[in-house]
Amino acid sequence: MNPGNLNSDIGLSQSMFGIGDEDEIGVFEMGMNRAGEMGELAGIYEPDIALVNNVGTAHIGILGSRDAIALEKKKIFSRFSGAQRGFVPEGDDYNAFLKEGVRGEMRDFGPHSTKGFRGARDLGLDGFAVDWEGLQARFPLVGRHNLSNAIAAMALAECVGTPPREVVEGLEAVRPLFGRSEILKGEVTIIRDCYNANPDSSEAALEFCDSIAWKGRRIYVLGSMLELGLESEAAHRRVGEAAARSKADALFFFGDEARPAFDEARAAGFTGLLLFETNFDRLARAAKAYARPGDLVLLKASRGMALERLAELMQA
Numbered sequence: 001m002n003p004g005n006l007n008s009d010i011g012l013s014q015s016m017f018g019i020g021d022e023d024e025i026g027v028f029e030m031g032m033n034r035a036g037e038m039g040e041l042a043g044i045y046e047p048d049i050a051l052v053n054n055v056g057t058a059h060i061g062i063l064g065s066r067d068a069i070a071l072e073k074k075k076i077f078s079r080f081s082g083a084q085r086g087f088v089p090e091g092d093d094y095n096a097f098l099k100e101g102v103r104g105e106m107r108d109f110g111p112h113s114t115k116g117f118r119g120a121r122d123l124g125l126d127g128f129a130v131d132w133e134g135l136q137a138r139f140p141l142v143g144r145h146n147l148s149n150a151i152a153a154m155a156l157a158e159c160v161g162t163p164p165r166e167v168v169e170g171l172e173a174v175r176p177l178f179g180r181s182e183i184l185k186g187e188v189t190i191i192r193d194c195y196n197a198n199p200d201s202s203e204a205a206l207e208f209c210d211s212i213a214w215k216g217r218r219i220y221v222l223g224s225m226l227e228l229g230l231e232s233e234a235a236h237r238r239v240g241e242a243a244a245r246s247k248a249d250a251l252f253f254f255g256d257e258a259r260p261a262f263d264e265a266r267a268a269g270f271t272g273l274l275l276f277e278t279n280f281d282r283l284a285r286a287a288k289a290y291a292r293p294g295d296l297v298l299l300k301a302s303r304g305m306a307l308e309r310l311a312e313l314m315q316a
């Protein structure tokens with residue numbers, strides 16, 4: 001399995017050197033951010049079973065469109081000869097396209113398609129209570145996107161015949177990686193989700209924070225979303241509008257690219273505290289001055305903004 005985030009041409013190759021004689025199944029993440037990369041990865045790994053999580057907007061500035069992203073992701077199946085199995089998300093608007101013409105058995109995965117999944121109860125900041133084959137599992141990651149990832153893992157586990165008890169143990173052993181849906185509890189509770197950001201994941205983060213039953217105030221700090229190219233302004237405006245409709249008591253926008261999001265939130269009539277800043281130190285002072293015990297703080301931005309620094313200062 002890939003350690004850390006080693007999912008590129010170099011990283012995947014490096015990860016494969018970790019396979020030992022005692023290993024029966026290797027699970028590897030294959031990521032791409034440019035045209036041709038997924039085909040290269042499929043050539044390196046030649047998967048027997050492959051799954052596409054979603055067709056979103058990450059790296060759209062490099063690839064140009066969701067159509068191009070879907071075409072690139074579909075290449076994960078390009079080495080199939082007929083004996084392999086592929087999984088694509090149910091209900092996705094690229095579902096039929098991803099399956100079309102693939103030489104192999106293609107299946108859907110999702111809450112309605114994955115055999116053995118019998119539902120999940122949202123526990124807010126504590127994740128989900130998952131029913132798998134009649135067994136109860138406490139899955140600790142938050143947000144519907146993480147539940148979708150868990151269902152994808154369950155579909156793969158069922159496909160290779162993993163015993164249900166081992167699936168439950170695996171779900172309960174999951175821990176968030178740095179900057180990915182981390183919950184930092186204290187006088188101020190912080191959701192640190194700033195390893196990456198695009199319009200889809202940012203809106204999902206806003207929806208999740210709004211869904212939590214919370215007695216205190218909600219402070220959403222939204223930094224620049226990078227690698228969006230010509231789509232950047234429209235994408236930030238989309239997030240700014242969504243933020244203005246949210247339950248936030250305060251919106252802090254950070255970074256040059258985030259200016260259109262701030263402008264859109266202001267134009268949409270957001271009535272709470274609204275701030276735009278390009279200087280991190282000034283942002284930190286303003287956020288610390290505003291926050292008080294009992295607040296919920298969301299930190300969402302691309303990794304290049306290093307917004308995790310704010311979590312450290314607000315909990316100091």
